[in-house]
Each structure stands twice: as C-alpha cells, then as structure tokens.
C-alpha cells in the first residue's frame with residue numbers, strides 16, 4: 001500500500017548505538033517497543049527525518065525478526081551489550097534479504113563491536129534458518145504450535161502476512177471532515193482510499209501524522225482498516241444508547257460516537273482509568289459531545305447497568321495475535337499461561353457484560369486475534385449456553401494474508 005524508499009546504505013555508529021540501546025530496553029528491561037522508540041526519538045532533537053526512520057525501522061524489524069537474527073548470529077542468550085551489537089551487525093547483512101528496497105552492504109564497517117562477524121558464515125546460517133518455519137518466520141515454538149493446531153493450513157500463510165510491515169491507515173472523523181478534505185490537506189500523493197471503507201485513507205508514504213495541524217484539529221485518527229469495520233458492525237442508529245465496555249483509549253468509541261453523529265450516548269468503560277483519561281482527551285479533539293466514561297471498579301458497576309444498552313461493544317482483551325505486524329514485541333512477551341487466563345476472562349466478560357443489553361438490543365464481540373479459541377469458539381459456547389435469550393446473527397474475520405488488514409474477528413448477536 002505504501003512505497004518504501006530505496007536506502008543507499010551507510011551506517012552511522014551513533015544511530016546503530018541508539019538501536020542497540022533501544023533493543024536492550026526492550027529485551028532486558030522488558031519495556032514496550034513503541035514506547036521505547038517514541039522516547040528515544042524525543043530524546044535527541046538533532047536527528048533528522050532519515051535518522052529517525054533508520055532507528056525506528058531497525059528497532060522494529062530486529063524485534064520482528066529476533067529469532068531469525070539470533071539464529072543467524074549464533075547467539076543463544078542475548079545478555080551483554082556485545083551480544084546486542086553482534087545482532088545489530090548481522091541484521092545489517094541480512095536486511096536486504098528480509099526487507100524490500102534495501103541495498104546490500106558491501107562490508108560491515110570495521111568497528112570493534114562488529115569484529116568476528118563473518119559474511120560467509122552469516123549467509124550460510126541464514127540459508128539454513130530459511131528451511132525451519134519457526135526460525136524463518138521468527139516465532140516462539142509454542143505460538144507456532146498453537147497457530148498450527150487452531151488454523152491448520154491457513155497458519156503459515158497468516159503467519160507470513162503477520163510478519164509484514166503494517167501500513168498506516170487513517171480514519172477520517174466524519175464529525176469534522178471528509179476524506180476529500182483530508183486528502184487535500186495531506187497532499188494527494190500521500191494517501192489513497194481503501195476499497196469498502198469509506199472513511200479510511202492509507203498512507204502511501206510514511207509521514208509523522210500526529211504532528212500535523214489536521215490531526216491536532218481532530219480531522220482524523222490513526223486506526224487500522226480491519227479495526228474500522230468493527231463499530232459499523234454494531235448496526236448503530238442515531239439516538240441509541242451504546243456501551244463500549246472494553247473501551248481502552250477509545251479507538252472504537254470515537255468511531256461509534258461519529259456514527260451516532262453525536263446523538264444518543266456512548267458510555268465508554270474500562271478497568272484502567274488512565275486509558276479512559278486518554279480517551280477523554282481524544283474525544284475533545286474529535287469534537288465528540290455524546291460520550292462519557294466510567295471505570296469498572298467492581299461487578300456492581302455492570303449490574304447497575306442491567307438492560308440499559310441498545311447496543312454493546314465487547315472489544316475484549318486478547319492475545320493480540322492478529323496485530324503482530326504492529327506489535328512485534330508481543331510475540332516474545334506473550335506466555336501460554338496468559339492465553340489460558342485471557343480466554344477465561346473473555347468468557348466471563350461475555351457472560352456478565354451481555355446483561356447490559358436491552359431485550360431486542362444487539363452486541364458485537366470482537367478480538368484482535370487470529371485464534372478461533374479466543375473468537376469463534378467463545379461465541380459458539382456463549383450462544384449454546386444462552387439459546388433461549390441470544391440469537392447469533394453473523395460473524396466476520398479480517399485476514400492479514402487475504403485483505404492486508406490486521407487480523408480482527410467480530411460477531412453480531414441479538415438479545416431475544
């Protein structure tokens with residue numbers, strides 16, 4: 001969807017050192033990759049646009065290809081600074097084979113940190129790694145196994161697509177703007193429309209959108225195309241009472257408020273207060289006036305809202321295995337125990353929160369996971385338990401492999 005520039009490669013030691021520092025923060029201090037990159041880029045005002053792009057791209061791509069890079073570099077445990085430097089050096093050699101638009105380096109610079117990296121050995125190890133899926137696709141054994149068990153033949157195709165760099169997609173805020181005006185403001189060569197998604201604009205060229213006046217004025221939000229299908233799936237009409245019960249920082253709450261054209265009400269709920277505070281800031285920027293927030297501090301909060309919603313969105317917490325393109329570090333941090341636990345939380349949320357829907361009202365259950373055990377199977381189990389009072393209407397999946405969107409699942413159910 002967007003075009004990468006061809007980089008003529010010259011390595012600058014300061015930038016590689018910054019990349020190494022970020023990787024240490026992510027893998028040793030266990031910090032979130034996007035936060036680390038954001039903070040690092042803020043910390044040095046002297047870096048130009050190309051330097052920033054170099055650091056962001058190299059950090060994200062090394063994290064994405066971590067297992068493959070380690071295998072190629074023959075580093076089992078990455079602990080010391082010298083291990084990280086070795087990985088950064090080996091990555092520079094294999095980068096042109098992994099990413100489009102990168103020229104091969106003739107040789108690595110003769111820095112002491114890169115001593116002992118032999119190009120021939122690197123090429124040989126890289127070729128060997130390509131024959132082993134979990135190495136070539138850089139995924140932990142247990143996730144590869146779970147994916148294969150749950151998705152069968154579709155798994156290798158989706159896995160490969162989940163390792164692609166994600167496009168940046170905007171959702172135009174229909175309360176303040178339309179796609180034509182935003183396209184004009186950004187420049188026609190910057191964005192393109194997305195078939196089937198009237199409010200989406202995909203960036204053809206990576207730019208820092210959050211610094212733009214039109215962003216600060218609330219004309220658009222950054223939201224993946226697959227995610228933009230979820231709020232419309234809830235079939236909202238003006239004047240309705242809508243609850244978004246796992247609202248987080250509110251990507252979908254804002255979309256729901258816009259679909260309601262600021263009529264009716266959106267009650268955005270979450271167990272985490274700081275996320276709702278961020279949502280309130282975003283709502284103000286978006287010109288949203290029909291939204292309130294509420295922290296779920298106990299079961300009582302949910303009970304008190306029994307049969308009050310015309311529409312309910314349950315965008316439940318999940319493994320995030322549909323959005324690995326954007327959060328490649330999560331595959332290294334995710335643990336089987338967490339997946340087990342989160343499936344139970346999903347079932348409980350469906351069971352308890354669905355009571356907030358009025359008779360005749362509707363609910364969408366959504367995940368950003370490619371796994372049926374967090375998605376289709378949860379909905380099947382729920383409708384089986386509640387045959388008498390809930391009707392399954394429809395479901396939809398987005399596929400990173402087939403439509404290039406993140407991997408979302410959404411099911412629409414109606415209360416009898």
Ligand SMILES: C[S@@+](CC[C@H](N)C(=O)[O-])C[C@H]1O[C@@H](n2cnc3c(N)ncnc32)[C@H](O)[C@@H]1O
Nearest residue numbers: 245246247248250251252270271272315316317
């Ligand atoms: C997939 S994220 C939501 C993303 C959000 N809807 C958006 O569009 O940006 C799931 C959210 O559920 C929240 N959560 C976790 N457990 C919850 C619970 N028991 N009840 C309500 N929300 C919960 C998390 O804090 C997180 O913000």
